[in-house]
Amino acid sequence: MRDAPSTALPPVRIERELSPRAVLTGVALGILLTPSNVYAGLRIGWSFNMSIIALLVGFALWQGLAGRSKGRPAWTLHESNINQTVASAAASIVSGGLVAPIPAYTLLTGHQLDPLPMMAWVFSVSFLGIWIAWYLRPALLDDHGLKFPEGMATLETLQQIYHHGHEAMMRIKVLCSAALLSGLVKWIDGFVWAIPRWAPSPGLERLTFTLDPSLMLVGFGGIIGIRVGLTLLFGAALAWGGLAPWLIDHALVVLAPNSSGPQFAALVEWLLWPGVSLMVCATLTSLLVRLLQMPRQRPAELQANRAAHTLGRFSLPPACGLLLAIALVVALQALLFGIDWWMALLSIPLAICLAVVAARVVGATGIAPIGAIGKLSQLSFGLVAPGQVAINLMSANTAGGAAGQATDLMNDFKVGQAIGATPHKQLIAQCLGILIGSVAGVLVYLVLIPDPQALLLTEQWPAPAVATWKAVAQTLMQGLGALSPELRWAIVAGSAAGVLLGALDSLLPQRVARWLPSTGALGLAFILPASISMMMGLGAVVTWLVGCRWPSVTERFAITAAAGLIAGESITGVAASFWEMVRML
Numbered sequence: 001m002r003d004a005p006s007t008a009l010p011p012v013r014i015e016r017e018l019s020p021r022a023v024l025t026g027v028a029l030g031i032l033l034t035p036s037n038v039y040a041g042l043r044i045g046w047s048f049n050m051s052i053i054a055l056l057v058g059f060a061l062w063q064g065l066a067g068r069s070k071g072r073p074a075w076t077l078h079e080s081n082i083n084q085t086v087a088s089a090a091a092s093i094v095s096g097g098l099v100a101p102i103p104a105y106t107l108l109t110g111h112q113l114d115p116l117p118m119m120a121w122v123f124s125v126s127f128l129g130i131w132i133a134w135y136l137r138p139a140l141l142d143d144h145g146l147k148f149p150e151g152m153a154t155l156e157t158l159q160q161i162y163h164h165g166h167e168a169m170m171r172i173k174v175l176c177s178a179a180l181l182s183g184l185v186k187w188i189d190g191f192v193w194a195i196p197r198w199a200p201s202p203g204l205e206r207l208t209f210t211l212d213p214s215l216m217l218v219g220f221g222g223i224i225g226i227r228v229g230l231t232l233l234f235g236a237a238l239a240w241g242g243l244a245p246w247l248i249d250h251a252l253v254v255l256a257p258n259s260s261g262p263q264f265a266a267l268v269e270w271l272l273w274p275g276v277s278l279m280v281c282a283t284l285t286s287l288l289v290r291l292l293q294m295p296r297q298r299p300a301e302l303q304a305n306r307a308a309h310t311l312g313r314f315s316l317p318p319a320c321g322l323l324l325a326i327a328l329v330v331a332l333q334a335l336l337f338g339i340d341w342w343m344a345l346l347s348i349p350l351a352i353c354l355a356v357v358a359a360r361v362v363g364a365t366g367i368a369p370i371g372a373i374g375k376l377s378q379l380s381f382g383l384v385a386p387g388q389v390a391i392n393l394m395s396a397n398t399a400g401g402a403a404g405q406a407t408d409l410m411n412d413f414k415v416g417q418a419i420g421a422t423p424h425k426q427l428i429a430q431c432l433g434i435l436i437g438s439v440a441g442v443l444v445y446l447v448l449i450p451d452p453q454a455l456l457l458t459e460q461w462p463a464p465a466v467a468t469w470k471a472v473a474q475t476l477m478q479g480l481g482a483l484s485p486e487l488r489w490a491i492v493a494g495s496a497a498g499v500l501l502g503a504l505d506s507l508l509p510q511r512v513a514r515w516l517p518s519t520g521a522l523g524l525a526f527i528l529p530a531s532i533s534m535m536m537g538l539g540a541v542v543t544w545l546v547g548c549r550w551p552s553v554t555e556r557f558a559i560t561a562a563a564g565l566i567a568g569e570s571i572t573g574v575a576a577s578f579w580e581m582v583r584m585l
Contacts, residue, residue, distance in 0.1 A: 018425040022079035023432060025061065026086025029054045030436045032571065033091045035444040039570035041099030042448060042456075044220065044532060045464035045524060047092070051154040051412070053175065053563050054087035055080055059161045060172040077162055081421050082429045084154065085412045089433025093441040095129070095404035096122040096434075100374065100465035101397035105337075106452045107470055108389050115442055117336055123438040124332050125398055128325040128348075129405025130430050132355045135322070136406065137413045137423065146363030151414030158415065171560045178564025182215040183572040189213055190576050197531070206255075207240045208262040208459065208529035217532055219565030221539020222558055224521070229540020231517040235525025236533035239271050247271075252486055264459040264529050268467070273487050274494035275526025276471045280375045281498030282505075282519030287357070289506035329398050337390040347398035350380055354403035362407050374400035375472060382476035392473045405434070447577045464527040498523070 016022070033054070037047040062075030102121070106112045113121065140146055161168035189195045195213040199205035221229050244267050247253040253270050255263050326348055333344035354373045377396035385391040409430055416426045449455050456463045475483075475491075483491070501519045508516070525533045539562075547554035 016076050017078040017422060018082055018428060019079055021062070022058075022082040023086060023429065025058050026054065026083040026429065026433065027090075027436050029057060029083070029087040030090025030433055031440050033087055033567065034093060034437050034440040035574040036567050036570035037091050037094045038099060038441050038444045039448065039573055040216065040220070040566060041094045041465060042445075042461050042463050044217070044462070044528060044536070045099075045468075046220065047094050047099075048220075048223070048563065048566055049088065049150060049154075049408075049411075050091040051084045051088040051415075052157045052559070053567065054084040055154070055157055055161060056168055056172050056175060056560070058083040059165075059168050063165065063168075077158065077419060078421055080158060080161075081416060081419060082425065085416075085426050085429040086433040086436070088412060089126075089130075089409065089430040090437030090440065092405060092408040093122060093126060093434060093437030095408060096125040096401045096438070096441075097394075097397040098122055098441050098445055099463065100469045101393045101401075103449065103452050103456055103463060103466045104469035104473060105389070105393045107456060107466070108393070108473060110453070112452065113336065115446060117332075118446075119438045119442045120328075121332055121336060122442060123434060124325070124329040125401040126405045126434040126438065127431070128329050128351060128398070129355070129402035130409060130427065130434065131322040131325045132352055132402055133359075133406035133409040133413065133430075134423075134427055136355060136359055136410065140359055140363060140410060141413060141417050143363070146360065148363045148411055148414040150362070151411035154411065155415045155418050158419070167556070171557065174557045174560045175564040175567075178215075178219070178561045179568030179571075182219070182565040182568030184568075185213060185215050186569045186572040187576070190573075202260065205261065206259065206263050207244050207267075208264050208531050209236075209240065209534070210262065210531045212529075212531040212535050214532075214535055214569060215565045216569035217535035218539035218542070219562040219569075221536040221541075222543040222562035222565075224536065224540055226540050226544040227514060228518045228521045229537040229544075231521040232525050232528075232533040232540075233537035234517060235522045236528075236530040236537075239275065239526040240267070240530040243271065243274075252484075262459050262529065262531075264462070265457065268457060268462070268527060270487065270490075271526045272467045272471055273483070274490040275523040276468045277491045277494030277523075278498040278501075278526070279468065279520055279523030280472065281495045282502035282523065283498075284375065285499045285502030286506045286519070289503060329402075333394060333398065337394045339391055339395060343385060343391055344395060344398070346381075346384065347377075347395045350377060350399040351402040354399055355406040358403050358407045359410050362410065373403045374469065376400070377403075378469070378472050378476065382472075387477050389473055389477060392476055393469060444574050447581055448574065450581075459529050459531075462528050462532065464524055467527050494523070 029050075033050045037050070041047050058080055059075060062079075102113070102118065185195075197205075197210040197212060199210040204210075224232075244253075247267065247270055248255060253267055255266055326345075329347070330341055330344040333339040333347070334341050354376060358373050374396065377399035378392055380399070381392050381396050385395075412426060412430065413423065415421075416423060449461065455461050456466055498519060501516060501522070505513050505516055505519060543554060543558055543562075547558070
């Protein structure tokens with residue numbers, strides 16, 4: 001990915017920015033795209049940045065209407081930016097805990113939040129993240145060492161669609177075609193004819209080695225790249241093809257007599273421990289090394305930044321917004337989870353510290369350390385309040401979720417800075433986005449997972465992020481002594497491998513480190529069914545092969561086609577769940 005756009009945008013006078021049609025388009029796209037991230041987060045633990053999809057769809061819609069009606073004003077550059085800001089803020093609502101700590105809290109305590117309190121909670125965490133991002137914005141965006149590659153990718157797409165409108169229309173056709181194909185396959189599999197899950201043998205089927213007819217997984221494979229895809233395949237072979245049979249043979253995992261079909265639920269209860277340990281230790285080690293490697297500002301630069309950005313920036317309206325966000329999140333921790341107010345207050349400075357760390361890492365590398373900051377927040381509260389599930393999960397959710405949301409929104413601010421957008425209008429767009437995302441995301445989650453105890457951590461809904469938060473909370477609550485000796489050794493082995501791989505990945509030259517397995521994908525393969533890892537690996541390999549033969553085609557259309565495959569299946573899957581709920585009424 002290039003660090004900066006290849007061409008400069010022409011000077012643009014801001015005529016329309018926070019217009020009703022820009023906001024409503026972003027709201028509509030946010031309602032459509034938020035379910036995709038909730039669905040994908042519960043299936044594979046990953047989400048997708050929706051900025052580029054929102055840009056393409058909004059441009060195609062309004063430029064098409066303007067072309068048919070000569071009196072209709074053109075869709076401006078700044079309206080496109082507001083549209084993508086609202087939509088991406090809505091879709092990033094999963095950072096607020098909807099697919100990780102909230103379900104983990106239900107699994108450990110049996111307490112399921114009602115819809116309105118859950119919406120309020122997810123909104124409050126994200127709302128705090130917005131105001132943290134607002135105060136980080138001046139200093140971080142003016143730091144020339146932070147390029148924010150993801151924001152630059154969105155900016156480059158914005159350039160292309162306004163310089164080459166025909167190219168945008170071509171991408172829209174690819175996006176829609178891929179979405180229709182993926183949605184059709186999902187509809188056939190769910191309503192017309194259950195597509196068989198082929199397995200080479202009954203023994204391999206029991207170990208979850210089946211072919212899952214999911215084009216969404218193929219689409220994610222096209223996005224993650226060949227290194228991550230091959231690591232998923234290797235991890236699946238190691239965990240489910242090597243370790244799982246050994247566990248069964250040595251009676252460390254006891255399956256039901258005459259059991260048939262995939263035995264994911266029984267095996268993942270053991271396999272998740274080394275996988276989670278590897279992921280946590282690798283991400284924390286890599287984060288620490290990257291922070292130590294970051295160039296330090298000279299004292300004169302630091303003093304200039306303070307003078308320019310810190311003093312005078314705490315103006316009354318933004319200060320009121322930040323104070324309101326703090327009051328809201330502290331009050332909800334006390335009311336919904338029974339957390340002492342002083343303990344809830346500790347989540348605020350931790351959220352700010354983690355947001356600074358995460359935003360600098362994202363700005364420098366483009367890699368969002370969301371998993372790492374979540375585990376850091378859990379470990380911090382595990383030390384402060386050992387043995388308390390609510391604090392370990394929900395106060396940590398406040399700190400980690402707000403930091404994650406702030407990190408996501410810094411990319412929007414980077415795009416806005418490059419095109420001369422009005423910052424406070426972007427702030428309003430982000431607030432509207434998380435409001436819409438909170439409502440849509442919670443409704444989708446409750447429709448998909450009406451009974452978390454029965455549905456989560458199953459082959460249909462592996463929910464690896466939920467498994468990770470739950471495992472860390474259990475370990476901090478009970479201690480390693482409550483686990484079997486074999487599990488303790490597995491945790492030690494996974495942790496050691498994670499530290500080693502995380503350190504090597506950050507210390508070795510990039511040309512050497514790219515041959516190492518991806519630590520996040522390797523740990524994830526222990527938690528996902530082998531069928532999911534296989535399909536994602538297939539998507540990565542196919543995209544790589546096409547790129548070797550036709551590089552220009554993949555550069556233009558690979559991400560767009562993959563996004564269509566993801567959106568098509570996830571929206572169809574959510575719609576099918578809504579339809580089943582209506583039929584049962």
